[in-house]
Amino acid sequence: MHIATNQNRRNFLGSSISGATALGIGAALPACFAEAASAAPKANERILVVVQMSGGNDGLNTIVPFADDHYRSARPKLAIPKNELRKISDEDGLHPSMTGIEELLQNGQFAAIRNVGYEKPNRSHFESMDIWHTCRRKDEPRGDGWLGRYLDQQPATSGGDVPALHLGQEQQPVAVASSTVRVPTVKDLAEFQLRGSDKQSLRDLLENRPPTNPSSDNDLLNFLQSSTTSAIAASQRVTDAAQGYKSKVKYPETELGNKLRVVAQLIDAGLTTRIYYVQHDGFDTHAQQAETHSVLLRQWSDAVSALIRDLNAHDHGQRVCVMTFSEFGRRVSENASEGTDHGAAGPMFLCGGGVKAGIIGKRPNLTDLQQGDLKHEYDFRQVYASVLKDWLGTDPTPILGKEYQSLPLFA
């Protein structure tokens, strides 16, 4: 696989505006380059940003059913007092940390789907994450992920841009593993290029590697060859694209904030990349949950809402949707370490200008449980199906393996 590099239509701006970004100084772009704000962008221009909450997010303390007495009795220490919540109805409130999300909801740019899970829930982080990533169980072959299969179906993009990007320092999520496309991982924009005194000759050496011993029978070697070629190409393209971005929006100084800021940068540079994938880790709150969870939700809420505000300001608000999920929710009852153990069903979240705002799904039933955990009302693949069909404009069935009833999640 070879990714050609092309001239970024804003490249020349990079030479006039320095690469260093000063916050708070917005540089107005010449009007001819500004995206025309269109009310309904075409499906093939829409972008999906996936935020993975790793470790198992406690959904019950994210969207809190405060009117249910069972909530308080199951969690003598961890129940959040009613007067601290951000009420969204007579029954439910958002975690106090979620000011940014509350604002998105008020602006009609946030949707939550409650009680999402799957049959026979698995309570291993790794197995459950694999199920969410591949849509397959352990006894089935699963070398690729649901987004990877989506990428396999896409025609090669005109600009030769990478069709998906993973931002972060963790290993690449299986969700974007594909049989035809090597998805780049960008750990740090500043380091995403070759260094050292021989970088030019090294680039020449690695850029178009002739295939070794005609089509090697060594799959690992073929994988390394294609990964190397695409790494060199992506490094040039992404580094060029990220030059000279200006934004008035202040992102939180957190790992997630930094990653989402880069996402906005690349979207605004006109990269034709359709899928961005980031992870937000630390949700495995077996002990001393309250403080950790509060910090993690604040980081998520602040970063995602900053991204949406920023995209709106740059006229991309209607074509980007941020989808957040976790591998499972947590046990309804707290444990003795002031934490919660692994659970089953939990909420998913969508943010952006194109979503149908509000809360979908019933109030979780805290008395009809399976092994102490919430039962699911929706299969997570129903949400995927809606995103694939109604947002990305593609047939979900071949990607998900069978037909799932989609949900009314997009306006």
Next chain:
Amino acid sequence: MNDMKFADPTWAWQPFEPTADRPWDRSLVSHLYRRAGFGADLPSIEKAIDRSPADVVNELVASNREQSDFRATADALANATLAGGDPAKLSAAWVYRLLYTPNQVLEKLTLFWHGHFATGAEKVKDARMMWNQNQLLREHALGNFGDLAMKISHDPAMLIYLDSAINRKAHPNENFARELMELFCLGEGNYSEKDVLELARCFTGWEIKNKKFRKNRYQHDSKEKSVLGQSGNFDGEDGVRIVLEQPAAPKFIARKLYRFFVCDEPRPTDAMLQPLADLLREHDFEVAPVIARILGSNIFYSTNSVGRKIKSPVELVIGTLRCLNATTNTQRVAKGLRNIGQGLFYPPNVKGWDGGRAWINSSTLLGRANLVADILDSNTTRFDGKSLSEYLHTQNVRTTDQAIEHFEVCLLAVRLDEATKAQLRKTTAAHTGDKERQMRSLLHAVTSLPVCQLA
């Protein structure tokens, strides 16, 4: 060689006998050193050719205790970093051991167990605790897995990492019990959710107080439990024993060792693993006999194994340095390893490193090339105390082609094709007149090639 043979466990685990097709030559010796440890320099490889494979393997595996003088030096270095209390600095003390240990197999297995009983310093935060765990892993690395599993269940760093510093009988915390079965001993699918709950009750009252393990009998649930088909008034030690008695346990460990030493892909069949699992059971979980069996086997020296693994960051960097007798700044190496996905004492999560293809993405590939560039650009990097070109001169390297050949034997599992060699000559020729620049550029180019990421 036909593929039918590769699938036959009897053939696979028989001792390897060199043949005219598969001679005991520099490339197979180099493969053994690369997989059993981190690689060897050319003189060591040449020496081993004169001995039988079994002889070399037995000597490697028998060397399971550090010599006292090396140990004293390495521990003194570690203790110096412990004074500061920063676990990130502690990584460098381990890099020192990886680079200079005479007991390569022992250190390789210490690294294996670190990935297996993965514990992360960002959560434990206490450098000495991490170091004590590292010493525990080293002490049992080529010893008994059952003993190690029992000791790790009392290990402060592990229990803190898995939120089990307090475990009360009212609502037992399931984290350690689950991971003991899922990730340490049995594998997902070989226990039920009820086993997790019941095993968690066995561990109630186990806690870490003043950085030490202790049993709080007031918090121990002393009622009857039913774990994995056995019932009784069990405590935590009983719990570990019952888990290890499961037939799934030896197979689970055998599978991980196979992947670590033989190949990343494809997954071995159960039939292929059974002889290793039997050997573990027979020897009551002694690890050394299994390692010796693997490293001396037909399958290990076959085309199903040679070049069928992706080098971990440690294998790439430490391997390159060891093969060329290099010394360098251990802090830089430690930091660099973390940057490309294998921070020592900083595994990604309790599952450790997935390895194989997961080591590779665009950032880690660029990062690997950049880390080697940094190391080669630094004047603290010396080769047997000399510059690279002087060192190669002592190894009878006079021309670019001889240098390519030297790097090929020591660093590569798969030979280079002519087209690549031609490109390498061109890269080197660009620095005519500066021998040292030439050799460093060449080494940097070779280590950045896709083929050099294979072990």
